[in-house]
Amino acid sequence: MNEASVPILRIGGNVLISLQSDLDDTAVVAIESAIMREVSRSRTTGTLIDVSGLAMVDSFIARVIARMAAMTRLLGAETVIVGIQPAVAITLVEMGVSMADLHTALNAEQGMAMLQRLLDGRPARAGEAASPAMR
Amino acid sequence: MSAVIEVAIPTVVDIATEADLLRVRTALRQHAVAAGFGIVDQTKLVTAGSELARNVLRYANRAAANLRVEAVQSAGRTGLRAVFTDQGPGIADLDAALGDGFSTGGTLGLGLPGARRLVDEFDINSAPGAGTRVAITKWKR
Numbered sequence: 001m002n003e004a005s006v007p008i009l010r011i012g013g014n015v016l017i018s019l020q021s022d023l024d025d026t027a028v029v030a031i032e033s034a035i036m037r038e039v040s041r042s043r044t045t046g047t048l049i050d051v052s053g054l055a056m057v058d059s060f061i062a063r064v065i066a067r068m069a070a071m072t073r074l075l076g077a078e079t080v081i082v083g084i085q086p087a088v089a090i091t092l093v094e095m096g097v098s099m100a101d102l103h104t105a106l107n108a109e110q111g112m113a114m115l116q117r118l119l120d121g122r123p124a125r126a127g128e129a130a131s132p133a134m135r
Numbered sequence: 136m137s138a139v140i141e142v143a144i145p146t147v148v149d150i151a152t153e154a155d156l157l158r159v160r161t162a163l164r165q166h167a168v169a170a171g172f173g174i175v176d177q178t179k180l181v182t183a184g185s186e187l188a189r190n191v192l193r194y195a196n197r198a199a200a201n202l203r204v205e206a207v208q209s210a211g212r213t214g215l216r217a218v219f220t221d222q223g224p225g226i227a228d229l230d231a232a233l234g235d236g237f238s239t240g241g242t243l244g245l246g247l248p249g250a251r252r253l254v255d256e257f258d259i260n261s262a263p264g265a266g267t268r269v270a271i272t273k274w275k276r
Contacts, residue, residue: 022157022160022161024153024154024156024157025153025156025189026153055164055178055181056160056178056181056182056185057182058182058185058186058189059186059245059246059249060189085178086175087174087175087177087178087179088178090175090178090179091175091178091179091182091253094179094252094253095182095186095245095249095250095252095253096235096245096248096249096252097245097249
């Protein structure tokens with residue numbers, strides 16, 4: 001699979017990426033690059049990564065997801081990972097992969113709500129009106 | 136300990152390119168489903184296999200490496216055994232390689248120890264210049 005088959009959906013100032021099917025390492029890194037380009041190109045404030053389509057997340061894929069979250073934060077965006085399958089979560093914990101630094105939510109709807117809370121808690125960028133929750 | 140008997144024709148998957156990473160995961164998933172493993176054990180076996188296959192691709196120079204998956208029986212239990220064999224440079228310090236956070240490849244160092252935690256049995260044989268053989272077994276619960 002190539003990065004062209006990764007649809008990046010824009011919703012307002014947020015982007016939603018849905019990871020699907022079985023990904024080899026090259027595909028995972030290509031998706032990471034595509035997301036970074038999109039976040040830096042546009043005024044993205046929030047990134048939602050939906051991993052419900054992944055039946056397996058090994059330590060490499062987990063590391064790239066964590067790296068994406070860290071890098072998007074450096075670009076001024078928050079990232080929430082949604083839809084981790086229960087069997088995947090159990091496997092990651094038993095393997096010893098820490099996802100403790102990541103924001104996670106059950107599904108896209110709750111992920112969007114979490115993104116909004118995270119963004120409400122931040123100082124406004126220059127040229128942006130403070131959100132109501134800031135007052 | 137009772138003998139472990141192979142009970143079905145094994146599947147062999149060559150590990151030479153990154154596409155083989157997907158073939159390894161698919162073969163393990165199919166065997167795990169056929170063996171009647173639950174979704175959590177399927178996922179653990181596939182994940183452990185993915186870690187081990189990546190190690191082969193990263194460290195073993197892809198020299199005549201493969202995975203052999205077979206259904207096994209022992210003492211009334213049924214399970215799956217997956218054996219990863221390569222003719223690569225081997226591992227000089229097995230104890231270190233099995234410890235968390237040890238990596239010569241700039242990664243998290245969770246490949247071998249992580250895979251070990253996901254299966255019931257984990258056997259590794261390796262020596263410098265003599266390749267590496269890792270056998271993992273997961274029993275049906």
